[in-house]
Structure formats: structure tokens, C-alpha cells
Amino acid sequence: MHRMKENIITPKYDMKELKKYISITRKIKPQLNINAAKLLRDYYIEIRGKDKNNNNSYRVTVRQLESMIRLSEAYARL
Numbered sequence: 001m002h003r004m005k006e007n008i009i010t011p012k013y014d015m016k017e018l019k020k021y022i023s024i025t026r027k028i029k030p031q032l033n034i035n036a037a038k039l040l041r042d043y044y045i046e047i048r049g050k051d052k053n054n055n056n057s058y059r060v061t062v063r064q065l066e067s068m069i070r071l072s073e074a075y076a077r078l
Helices: 015-027 034-053 062-077
Strands: none
Touching: 034 062
């Protein structure tokens, strides 16, 4: 951007609007409904089943399930 000043892209949102949006999204606390929780659980069980059949050193743990939940909540905030 510094070298090609003629190709500068103007952002759609200014810093004030972006800060306001982020402050609003931090207040939102989405929760998984029963169907979404079941879907994540089933997917986790499927991944664990596939991992059990492989002789890889990679193991799927509960930590990955927790990560999927956090990512789902973050996606819902957006």
C-alpha cells in the first residue's frame, strides 16, 4: 500500500464504527441449542472413531471439542 498509492483501498468502516461493532459483539453470549450440541457431539464421536482406527500419533481429545464449541460461539457473534 505504501509503494502503490494510486491503488489505495478505502475501508468500508471507520475505526469508530468498528470499535462500536466489537463492543456490541462482546456483550452477546450465544448458547448452543440442543440440536447444535447434538450435531457437534456426533461429529466429535465420528472423528474419535476415525482416529481410533488409524495408527497415527495424533489423538482427538476433548480439547478439540471445546475448541469447536468456542469457534461456533464466535461465529454466532459475528
